[in-house]
Amino acid sequence: MTRPRFSFSIAATDGKARTGTIAMRRGDIRTPAFMPVGTAATVKAMRPAEVRAAGADIILGNTYHLMLRPGAERVARLGGLHGFMGWDRPILTDSGGYQVMSLSALTKMSEDGVAFASHIDGSKHMLTPERSMEIQRLLGSDIVMAFDECTRNGVTHDEAARSMERSMRWAKRSRDAFDAGVDHAAGAALFGIQQGSLDEGLRKASGQALVEIGFDGYAVGGLAVGEGQEAMFACLDYAPGQLPEDRPRYLMGVGKPDDIVGAVERGIDMFDCVLPTRSGRNGQAFTWTGPLNIRNARFAEDMGPLDPECGCPVCTGWSRAYLHHLVKAKEILGAMLMTQHNIHFYQSLMQHLRDAIAEKRLSAFAQAFRTRYGKGRQAD
Amino acid sequence: MTRPRFSFSIAATDGKARTGTIAMRRGDIRTPAFMPVGTAATVKAMRPAEVRAAGADIILGNTYHLMLRPGAERVARLGGLHGFMGWDRPILTDSGGYQVMSLSALTKMSEDGVAFASHIDGSKHMLTPERSMEIQRLLGSDIVMAFDECTRNGVTHDEAARSMERSMRWAKRSRDAFDAGVDHAAGAALFGIQQGSLDEGLRKASGQALVEIGFDGYAVGGLAVGEGQEAMFACLDYAPGQLPEDRPRYLMGVGKPDDIVGAVERGIDMFDCVLPTRSGRNGQAFTWTGPLNIRNARFAEDMGPLDPECGCPVCTGWSRAYLHHLVKAKEILGAMLMTQHNIHFYQSLMQHLRDAIAEKRLSAFAQAFRTRYGKGRQAD
Numbered sequence: 001m002t003r004p005r006f007s008f009s010i011a012a013t014d015g016k017a018r019t020g021t022i023a024m025r026r027g028d029i030r031t032p033a034f035m036p037v038g039t040a041a042t043v044k045a046m047r048p049a050e051v052r053a054a055g056a057d058i059i060l061g062n063t064y065h066l067m068l069r070p071g072a073e074r075v076a077r078l079g080g081l082h083g084f085m086g087w088d089r090p091i092l093t094d095s096g097g098y099q100v101m102s103l104s105a106l107t108k109m110s111e112d113g114v115a116f117a118s119h120i121d122g123s124k125h126m127l128t129p130e131r132s133m134e135i136q137r138l139l140g141s142d143i144v145m146a147f148d149e150c151t152r153n154g155v156t157h158d159e160a161a162r163s164m165e166r167s168m169r170w171a172k173r174s175r176d177a178f179d180a181g182v183d184h185a186a187g188a189a190l191f192g193i194q195q196g197s198l199d200e201g202l203r204k205a206s207g208q209a210l211v212e213i214g215f216d217g218y219a220v221g222g223l224a225v226g227e228g229q230e231a232m233f234a235c236l237d238y239a240p241g242q243l244p245e246d247r248p249r250y251l252m253g254v255g256k257p258d259d260i261v262g263a264v265e266r267g268i269d270m271f272d273c274v275l276p277t278r279s280g281r282n283g284q285a286f287t288w289t290g291p292l293n294i295r296n297a298r299f300a301e302d303m304g305p306l307d308p309e310c311g312c313p314v315c316t317g318w319s320r321a322y323l324h325h326l327v328k329a330k331e332i333l334g335a336m337l338m339t340q341h342n343i344h345f346y347q348s349l350m351q352h353l354r355d356a357i358a359e360k361r362l363s364a365f366a367q368a369f370r371t372r373y374g375k376g377r378q379a380d
Numbered sequence: 381m382t383r384p385r386f387s388f389s390i391a392a393t394d395g396k397a398r399t400g401t402i403a404m405r406r407g408d409i410r411t412p413a414f415m416p417v418g419t420a421a422t423v424k425a426m427r428p429a430e431v432r433a434a435g436a437d438i439i440l441g442n443t444y445h446l447m448l449r450p451g452a453e454r455v456a457r458l459g460g461l462h463g464f465m466g467w468d469r470p471i472l473t474d475s476g477g478y479q480v481m482s483l484s485a486l487t488k489m490s491e492d493g494v495a496f497a498s499h500i501d502g503s504k505h506m507l508t509p510e511r512s513m514e515i516q517r518l519l520g521s522d523i524v525m526a527f528d529e530c531t532r533n534g535v536t537h538d539e540a541a542r543s544m545e546r547s548m549r550w551a552k553r554s555r556d557a558f559d560a561g562v563d564h565a566a567g568a569a570l571f572g573i574q575q576g577s578l579d580e581g582l583r584k585a586s587g588q589a590l591v592e593i594g595f596d597g598y599a600v601g602g603l604a605v606g607e608g609q610e611a612m613f614a615c616l617d618y619a620p621g622q623l624p625e626d627r628p629r630y631l632m633g634v635g636k637p638d639d640i641v642g643a644v645e646r647g648i649d650m651f652d653c654v655l656p657t658r659s660g661r662n663g664q665a666f667t668w669t670g671p672l673n674i675r676n677a678r679f680a681e682d683m684g685p686l687d688p689e690c691g692c693p694v695c696t697g698w699s700r701a702y703l704h705h706l707v708k709a710k711e712i713l714g715a716m717l718m719t720q721h722n723i724h725f726y727q728s729l730m731q732h733l734r735d736a737i738a739e740k741r742l743s744a745f746a747q748a749f750r751t752r753y754g755k756g757r758q759a760d
Contacts, residue, residue, distance in 0.1 A: 044711065074701075281712075321464070322465065329420045336425070336716065
């Protein structure tokens with residue numbers, strides 16, 4: 001049986017929340033989904049099999065990082081990102097637009113795109129909608145993101161409008177360039193990205209512009225850029241509803257566990273964030289009673305697991321005392337185990353959310369989660 | 381069936397080489413054996429299950445590192461080193477004598493022992509034969525090493541003699557202190573350490589002194605300290621023969637693959653070395669055609685495995701090009717995979733040596749190994 005290029009089916013809804021499945025050539029993606037971030041062709045400190053065992057159906061790769069090292073053409077010569085890194089399920093790649101602005105030096109924006117110097121070796125590069133589509137095609141991405149400008153937090157209405165309008169022109173160029181890569185487009189999907197800062201009217205105009213172009217899925221971009229959870233949720237009270245109900249909605253770069261729960265309640269289906277991996281390397285563990293920092297001296301002789309409610313290989317195999325020791329001693333195994341637990345925690349949270357939606361008890365689950373998680377967070 | 385405290389049976393010999401089994405409470409150790417080094421309660425960048433899957437029957441823990449962090453008393457309160465790190469098979473601990481001299485600051489040697497300051501936080505400590513035995517007991521070590529002074533390379537005959545004689549007095553104090561820890565001694569083994577630098581007469585006297593005290597096994601100490609392979613092999617031409625034939629002989633801190641092959645031919649049964657783990661983190665891979673440095677640009681688009689003759693999960697899962705990328709990008713997964721391959725390579729080498737001895741073809745195996753491995757080494 002041939003698997004579909006891209007098909008999204010919603011199995012159940014609960015309020016604005018939905019649970020379902022995205023079916024693609026390389027596998028199914030259960031939604032709401034959390035995508036671990038595999039920046040440089042690796043989910044940091046994890047083997048692909050460990051990422052999969054944690055429950056991930058899809059991972060994210062970064063166009064900006066991969067175009068600089070090892071290079072998109074090189075990845076293509078080596079057979080594509082999947083074979084290169086040993087992950088045979090779907091990969092979503094971002095467009096490079098966000099990171100070129102946050103990481104590179106000497107950027108110069110124009111209507112054509114962004115010229116910049118590599119943060120690794122200073123080499124000069126140019127990202128345009130067309131080049132971004134080409135890179136994502138060379139990588140062999142399953143879900144390609146349109147090239148956009150991530151509008152900064154705190155800009156004026158006029159700046160937000162001009163930025164959004166440029167992103168919409170780039171969305172059209174992305175669509176055209178993606179479709180021109182016929183062989184790749186036959187097996188991959190393209191997502192558009194809604195911008196418009198925190199302005200409901202601009203968000204609506206952006207959503208309409210994207211729908212007019214037509215995409216397989218739609219991302220809410222430009223959030224989690226410093227506006228705070230309250231402002232983000234206020235925007236999510238209307239933004240997902242401005243995007244087609246029968247298409248997956250992806251909230252880029254989000255987020256903390258309580259961000260995810262609130263966004264799922266508001267109709268978001270997909271997430272990515274470096275938090276579980278980056279925090280893990282820094283000694284922070286996510287638990288059902290809030291985050292904890294394993295470096296804290298109170299864990300030095302704590303023989304309990306990181307999270308007593310977690311069944312992951314880390315929580316069943318080692319104590320907080322051991323993880324405290326590893327992280328304090330800067331042992332690589334500390335980063336490995338903390339990351340593994342955190343990815344398990346995030347995937348477990350998504351499974352709980354999917355189950356709660358399917359059983360129409362999301363509100364009760366979310367309320368109970370916030371109460372316990374928030375209390376733990378304050379106590380830490 | 382109760383497992384023995386310590387029993388060494390030689391299944392076959394080939395020239396001076398032997399293959400057999402050490403049976404202990406926590407498991408069998410196939411000899412010749414290579415013990416991966418788990419310095420700070422972790423074989424760096426590997427989970428215990430991965431170390432075991434590579435073929436290791438026993439690992440080594442470092443008394444010096446563990447006494448400073450997390451501390452021997454703390455490990456004891458947490459139930460011992462095995463449970464702490466999740467390795468349920470035998471652990472050999474060194475005595476701390478070597479590393480206190482090479483790593484710590486402000487050391488002061490006396491007949492009693494060594495006073496020193498921690499390289500981590502400057503705290504003051506004292507290691508004596510009695511304290512070393514106590515620490516190894518607190519850790520729950522299966523094979524305890526006598527506390528000795530590792531004689532430096534290049535000393536005069538008189539210095540070597542005085543150092544060796546002190547080590548022999550410390551060996552007796554170690555034996556007495558080990559035996560006084562009755563509960564631990566009932567399940568663990570104690571090894572003595574031969575010193576005497578590169579002097580055959582001193583080595584002989586040291587061996588006799590140790591045998592007079594009586595140990596479960598005997599280490600050849602004070603080699604691989606800068607004397608070079610030729611001088612080391614010259615010493616190994618007589619040193620193992622000065623130790624009891626019916627007891628395991630352990631060459632401490634060795635070594636490169638060709639060192640191990642030559643030492644096995646000279647009657648050594650056990651080895652430990654940081655080389656496979658440390659080299660792995662630095663981008664060096666061991667292969668049957670010699671070591672290679674994966675950072676080399678010629679591997680950037682090499683789709684072959686690290687070692688075409690290796691069946692380890694790394695060689696069957698990823699290309700040289702991918703490992704090159706990971707190591708260049710300083711990704712943790714690079715250290716994980718390079719280390720995993722190297723530990724597999726070392727364990728595979730030991731299995732080949734055991735098989736060759738059992739089939740009385742060690743000389744041919746060793747000659748073929750040296751030819752291929754040495755050629756590759758020169759080419760790199």
